[in-house]
Amino acid sequence: MPQSLARRMEGLHSSAIRDLLTLTARPDVVSLAGGLPDPEFIPRERIRKEAELALADPASVQYGETTGLRKLRDVLAAREGAKIGRPLDAADVVVTHGSQQALSLLAQVLLDPGDVVIVEEPAYTGALQVFRAAEADVRSVPLDADGIDTAALQGMLETGLRPTVVHTVSNFHNPRGVVLAAGRREHLAALADRFGFWVIEDDPYGELFFDGPPPAPVAALSDRVIRLSSASKILAPALRVGWLHGDRRVCEAVELLKQGADLCGSSLTHQIAAGLLSDESWLDLHLEMLRARYGSRARALADGVASTFGDRAGVSSAVGGMFCWTEFTSADVDTAALLQTAVEHGVAFVPGSAFGVAAEHRSALRLCFATCSEDVLTGAAARLGDAYADHAQS
Template sequence: MTAEQLISFARGAPSLDIIDIEGLKAAAVRALDADPAGVTAYGTSLGYPPLREWIAKKHGVAVDQVLVTNGSLQADAFLFEHLVQPGDAVVVERPTYDRTLLNLQAQGGDLHSVTIHPDGLDTDELGKLLESGVRPKLAHIIPNYQNPAGVTLSLEKRRALLALAVEYGFTIFEDDPYADIRFRGEKLPSMLSLDEHGVVVHASSFTKTVCPGVRVGYLVGPAALIAEIAKKATNLYISPGMFAQATVYQFCVSGDIDRSIAKVSSALGERSRLLAEALRAQIPGVRFYEPDGGYFLWIELPPDVLVDRLAPAAAERGVAVVKGSDFLVEGGHHALRLAYSAVTADQVEEGVRRLAAAVDEVRGQR
């Protein structure tokens, strides 16, 4: 590896070496052989019917509760447009996914950020916010290996959040694309599976388990809500990409999805471990929580390290990072999100070495 090569901790995407290219090739051929008419037609705005049925079975819901979209970010956008009007209160995690903040702000939402801890959202803090009179339309939650913080919402807090949603009449948006990428720890039930009152809308994606290029995500929610969003989808694009969805379906029913998840989880578990070891060894004073799965590690740097200075200094050394301030309405000026998903194991230590050199430079500035 030469010094000129960019090492990117910026993008939450799997590196090419852990994507099942051969499996995807075979799945695409099977999709065309099995259903040439369905794959090449416009189809329905609800998505490719066999994939909808597979997703419904996975989550134990009726097929009319499933809408398959062009990536889960589009699913998010549909839901935000449907539920959030200008001035509506919306609860978000602090920190949270940067594009969630941008999309909700574009909708005119009144954002209320609630602290997250190693066991997820502070439900006591949320309870006090609700008691103060705030009545959110929506609470956006990333329950597993959260982006950017890497934390997982505990079972106790999942139940507490559901109870609050029922009591105060808001929708929980369970944004859950990372759930299957687990290195250790027990698998927790989704809030969708625990929901007895129809307060949860669930979103996920095949971006993290298959590859980003397929652009296949989905929403699961009450049938009436899904039908309303499907009408908007019809007007927007008639139907999502049937070829991509049919390919994903064949990839799933063949069992390739399970092998892909195992490969990605194993590789990312190793990269996460190596990244944690390198950070401890090379950057004194750094603080972080090691995730049990997912793509991201959130680091807090000493107060004399401003990431507005650190990010360009790191870029000059050939390492890309994302500033923590991008994931917060305010704050995050000493934090970074590091994505270890696209960095191969042999790049991790060198990437941290470059980052550590940038930290030293920034500390030396007045």
């Protein structure tokens, strides 16, 4: 007799973005769908040198601590402590297999089935997968140009809703590209303290600012914030180095679950990441390069979309991160249907519906500017315009 799967698998679906990356792997398609850094900006030669240094130490190829290499946690504690404005102990840092694992482990630690989780609308798809797998009751709060609408959140709380977790991508939101305003950060922290929920501040893009750094983290304003980040966007995704820090009880619980998940991370990649992140003079120059190059690409894509569509669509002003959010002014445009025509014209994107919780976002789409050069992005915007015209005629 066939065996049934666990209840938590009911209603779970593969990430629309991951499926789309497979669909658009053709060399003739300019993919603006993924959230991938440009391989040319990944410091491969420097990583090679750090790997050679690490391999001189036999410990680099041995099992390590579940919470991560102590040297790396020391570096991360110093960097994160500077961001939140207070000393951070290495014991309060857990290194994970990318920040997605940190989010998954936190969901297991903090959530029981049926617990309420509030996410932003539109939402990061990886968060939706994690919280649905945890069998949470996922609700959403609108997102605007200043980030999560904390006034709307307060209204929900005052009607009696009691979330266990509020999740926010505070800097250069995926997919909207917006930054949570300083005043709203303060309000969110105050609401967490007043109503007793946890805030998961997900910040993989905070170092990639183009016009100046974002405000201080929400974690600087409340002890009820667990902060996540990653080296994937600034160093290399293949290192698989993410981290979280916050309440020590939570960190200890994450460590306990991580023992059952993977026992430990890669001592080798932890040593490599520690070497890169601790070399402040090199890292500052590397980040300056990323900000300049990605900023130029963001402007090229936004200008290309604006020039192509005029008042038929609005595009977010990308001030950091990797994404532009575009919304057509006509509600009749279905970007999920438009996608097939776009692929035929040699360009791909992620339809807004992939990020919906309570709303469909059927007239919106997400574009990634990080992987392609400025001229390719300009051409991709033109291809998207041709696809739009053909789709409208059909």
